[in-house]
Amino acid sequence: MTSPTGRYRDVCGLPRFTRRWRPMWLLTSGVCRTALGLLSAVGPISTTVHAEATTDRQAGLRPMASTAPIAGRRVPTPVTRDLLRLDLARVGDALPPGWRLEPVRGQRPPNTIVVDSGSMRYLRIAGQARAAFLGYALTPPISETSGALHWRWRVVRSPDGTDLRTRSGDDAAIRVFVVFRRTGWLNRTPRALFYTIGGAEPSSYQGRRSFTSPDLYVVRAGAAQDAREWVDVVVDPAADYRRSWGAEPPPIEGVGLMQDTDQTHLAAVADVQSLTWKPRP
Secondary structure, X not given: OOOOOOOOOOOOOXXXXXXXXXXXXXXXXXXXXXXXHHHHHOXXXXXXXXXXXXXXXXXXXXXXXXXXXXXXXXXXXXXXXXOOOHHHOOOOOOOOOOEEEEEOOOOOOOEEEEEEOOOOEEEEEEEXXXXXXXXXXXXXXXXXXXXXXXXXXXXXXXXXXXXXXXXXXXXXXXXXXXXXXXXXXXXXXXXEEEEEEEOOOOOOOOEEEOOOOOOEEEEEEEEHHHOOOOEEEEEOHHHHHHXXXXXXXXXXXXXXXEEEOOOOXXXXXXXXXXXXXXEOO
């Protein structure tokens, strides 16, 4: 998994009045480029919010979260949230509504398409020697720490030679990532968890810090050979955040998918049928 880049935006912790003072060390920082790619994939949030709200109104949908009075105020009540939104997509679309694609620097993005098999609808991601983020901004952010992220995926074709323990083998047919809110203006990058389909590493291998940034953590989420058929995965991002960084997690501001085969230059095909947040009672 390599570090992406993008056009310079005010996402590296710089106050707005310093925009024209762009230190070269910051513009060339791999850590900052990683944040740019992640935030580009899940934002800008205001644009995504507007597009999402417009799509929901056109479809006659109600907001995903209800409100309940607490001490004279109305606050969101945690509800199950469909994050992949395939029911709002048309067959043949590249991405569901509200999702956006951000290629990794210097790489072509994989092909994506919404498929209907007759019994189910899913998003297919296929590419060779390609890499990109597919991101979705969460509005409102997920602030409750008692909940789980559920998804269903399968690996139709996985690149040979992948191994999450090595930089040269750090490719994956599919990853699900979770982006947390930055904590404090000194933290120039958001922290993110990458739940990754594994390769040659042993089943006991849990994960590691990213090779490109200490703010990214790779978590092994099963093996490609065990996901030839549909597999349901459930993870606890809050618990994984505490385990990875030893701190309480901030709100989740974005989720996404990634396929990268830029290390092995081999073909990969993966399908995702659902991606859902479910709060615990």
